Every structure is written in structure tokens, then in C-alpha cells.
Amino acid sequence: MLLEVNHLKTDFKLKKGIVHAVNDVSFGIEKGEILAIVGESGSGKSVTSLSVMGLLQEPGKVVDGEILYKGEDLLKKSEKELQKIRGDQISMIFQEPMTSLNPVYRIKDQIIESIMTHMKLSRKEALARTVEMLKTVGIPSPGQRANDYPHQMSGGMRQRVMIAMALACNPELLIADEPTTALDVTIQAQILELLYSLRERFNMAVLLITHDLGVVAEAADRVIVMYCGQIMEEADVKSLFSNPMHPYTLGLLNSIPRIEDESGERLYMIKGMVPNPLHMPQGCPFSDRCDRCMERCTLEMPELKEVGGHKVRCFLYNQEAGKEADDR
Incomplete structure (x- = not known):
């Protein structure tokens, strides 16, 4: 495993309280693999990548977990040691190149x-x-x-x-944070094709941060769906698109406009808003937006469990007997 993130927790200590921006997140990336992390704005995608790079600014701080790169914990390294790794073995493409490049x-x-x-x-x-x-x-x-x-x-x-x-x-690992944001579809396709060809040429692993499921379908090998700082579902890209399990993943996929849809109906929209990170609900953070919410969802946090080749955090699949709910 080239990169292994275990039980990562990143908090922002604010005057009004503590925001758990990344809450017990674990994943790994093999050499030559493209792993996509997808979710709405505020889901913790970029904070996860900045935590890996050691580029968090105050008041953000990694409070628990480990980030193993080639078996060595980056969180235990000094800033001088990290500077030797950043830009060399691990590099990052930031969201907005105009603000990342020095204009002078x-x-x-x-x-x-x-x-x-x-x-x-x-x-x-x-x-x-x-x-x-x-x-x-x-x-x-x-x-x-x-x-x-x-x-x-x-x-x-x-x-x-x-x-x-x-x-x-x-670099052996490239972190691409929204590399196609604000680009037209033609340029977006060119950038994705470029990343894919460079991965093949240099056997480079890519951690792709995006909110665009079209980008995920085009480029990724595996997908992690994040919401409110937690992993809701993880699967290989084909399984996720052909058999999405978590209601949040289904909502994201149903929100994509399709050319072949001639029904004339309004595009599906996930109801409600992302909860205030300072006042998270008691149970599942997606419970008040979920069409299949049960009473248990509002009281308890489901665990991330493996079901049918997926990892999914939902009581629809997380029953006492460990059986998948019959009707999805």
C-alpha cells in the first residue's frame, strides 16, 4: 500500500465550538491507482487532502489517526522532513490555479x-x-x-x-483537488485524459478530489463518497455506478442530468441542506435529508460495514443479523 490513512480526525477549533471536519476516515491507495473522493461542498474532501499533505492552516489540526506513506507516519515527521516529501514524492494540484500561481x-x-x-x-x-x-x-x-x-x-x-x-x-502520489473546476467540458476532457495518460506513463497513484460524478466515472478506479466528514460508501467505480447502496450516493447519481431523459420532469434534488457542522444531528448526519430514514437513524450513528463488495454506512444494510434490507 503506497498511502494508508487510518482513523483520521481533523478538527477546527472555533469560538463557537469545534467542527469535526474529518471524522474517523480510513482508506488506502495502491501504486498506480486512481482513487476518487466525491461529495458536496463541505463534506471534508479538501480537508482530508490538506491533512495528508500537512498543509492545514490554523485553526485546523489533525487530532487523531495516522497517515502512513510507504509505512512511515507523516504525522510524526517534522516540518523540515515533510518539505522534502511535498512536491517531490507527493505533489498536489490545487483547486484554483490563478490563486495558486504567483502572478508576479x-x-x-x-x-x-x-x-x-x-x-x-x-x-x-x-x-x-x-x-x-x-x-x-x-x-x-x-x-x-x-x-x-x-x-x-x-x-x-x-x-x-x-x-x-x-x-x-x-511524484509517486498526485493529489488533484478539483482539477477541472471552472473549465469548459472540452478542456475538462483534455485534463482528465492527460491525468490518465500520465498515470499510465509514470505508474503514479492519484487521489482525485471532486464533486463531479461525471469526472469520477471517466477517471477513477475506486470511489469514496463523503458526507459531513465521514465515509458513507466505498466501492470500485463500476460497482458504485451500477449498484449504488447508500441513499446519499443514490441522491447524487439521480441529480445528474441525462441526455436520454425525455420525460420533461424536473431534475431530482436531494431535499434539505447540509447540517451546520457546529450542530450535527445525533444519529446519521444524512437522516433529515434521507427519503428512507428510520427512527433508529435519528438516534444512532451506523457503522461503516462491508456489504456485497461495498463499504456502506447505513442501517438499511447494517441490520442486527448483518443482512441487507430486502427492498432498496
Whole structure:
């Protein structure tokens, strides 16, 4: 296992109380695998990735669990040790490239800095590596575009620059946080195809953070569905789409518009709102939005159990005898 996250808990201590942004989350990623974490905004996806990278800002703090990378717990490493790993063995593509790239530095200078920090190369060699990576991610005239500033590039090109920067030191694990947000569908498809081809070329593991199930279907091998800081369901991508189990997963899938649907009916919408993280319900956090809520759901938190190749946190499958409910 390349990365193994065990019982991770990340809290934000605020004046009004404590927000359990990531609450007892466990998962693993094999080398060369693409694992997608999907869920609504506020489900804990990005906080999970920042916890893995050691990039949480105050008041966020990992309060429990372990993050094992090649068997070593990253939470026990010093900031100096983490700096040697970040950008080298583990890299991250952030959500918005325009805010992640420094507007006053040329593209080449920002990538060269990363390369020279982690690889023993001269500036001339680092520049050649930069141009090579820009070419790898499909930027035309890479030698010329390396001299551009971020504002001189389109959104799709800036995203490609972020990918080039993340891949410059040949990482074994790439964390991609909403890599296709705000891009049109054509550019989105190109970015996904690029990530997939680079995974094949470098045998690189990818942790893909997204709210877009279309992206998940296109790129992922396995899927984790998160809600209110917890894993609601986990399965391989084919099983999740062909046989979704958790009512939240079903709601997300039913909310996707389909071209073949000619019924003229309004698009399905999950009722209600995500609960206030400072005032979580007593039982299942999805209980007040669930069409199949039982009294037990409002009183107890179901455990994440393995059922039919899935891991699912729901009393519909979490009966006393461990049997799946007959009617879904």
C-alpha cells in the first residue's frame, strides 16, 4: 500500500465550538491507482487532502489517526522532513490555479524553483526540465510559453502548468483537488485524459478530489463518497455506478442530468441542506435529508460495514443479523 490513512480526525477549533471536519476516515491507495473522493461542498474532501499533505492552516489540526506513506507516519515527521516529501514524492494540484500561481513570477521561475528545491540540478538543467514538462502536459511552444506570466494564459493552460509543476519531480502520489473546476467540458476532457495518460506513463497513484460524478466515472478506479466528514460508501467505480447502496450516493447519481431523459420532469434534488457542522444531528448526519430514514437513524450513528463488495454506512444494510434490507 503506497498511502494508508487510518482513523483520521481533523478538527477546527472555533469560538463557537469545534467542527469535526474529518471524522474517523480510513482508506488506502495502491501504486498506480486512481482513487476518487466525491461529495458536496463541505463534506471534508479538501480537508482530508490538506491533512495528508500537512498543509492545514490554523485553526485546523489533525487530532487523531495516522497517515502512513510507504509505512512511515507523516504525522510524526517534522516540518523540515515533510518539505522534502511535498512536491517531490507527493505533489498536489490545487483547486484554483490563478490563486495558486504567483502572478508576479514567470511560469518557468515557479517550476524551476520546485525542481531545484528537490532535485540536484543546475538552473540550466532545471529550465530544460521545465520546458520538457510543459511539453508533456500539452502546452504548445513550451519554450516560449515558459516566459509568460499566469495572467497571459487561459484557465486550461494554467491548469496544465499546475500539473506540470506537480509532476516535475516525478511524484509517486498526485493529489488533484478539483482539477477541472471552472473549465469548459472540452478542456475538462483534455485534463482528465492527460491525468490518465500520465498515470499510465509514470505508474503514479492519484487521489482525485471532486464533486463531479461525471469526472469520477471517466477517471477513477475506486470511489469514496463523503458526507459531513465521514465515509458513507466505498466501492470500485463500476460497482458504485451500477449498484449504488447508500441513499446519499443514490441522491447524487439521480441529480445528474441525462441526455436520454425525455420525460420533461424536473431534475431530482436531494431535499434539505447540509447540517451546520457546529450542530450535527445525533444519529446519521444524512437522516433529515434521507427519503428512507428510520427512527433508529435519528438516534444512532451506523457503522461503516462491508456489504456485497461495498463499504456502506447505513442501517438499511447494517441490520442486527448483518443482512441487507430486502427492498432498496
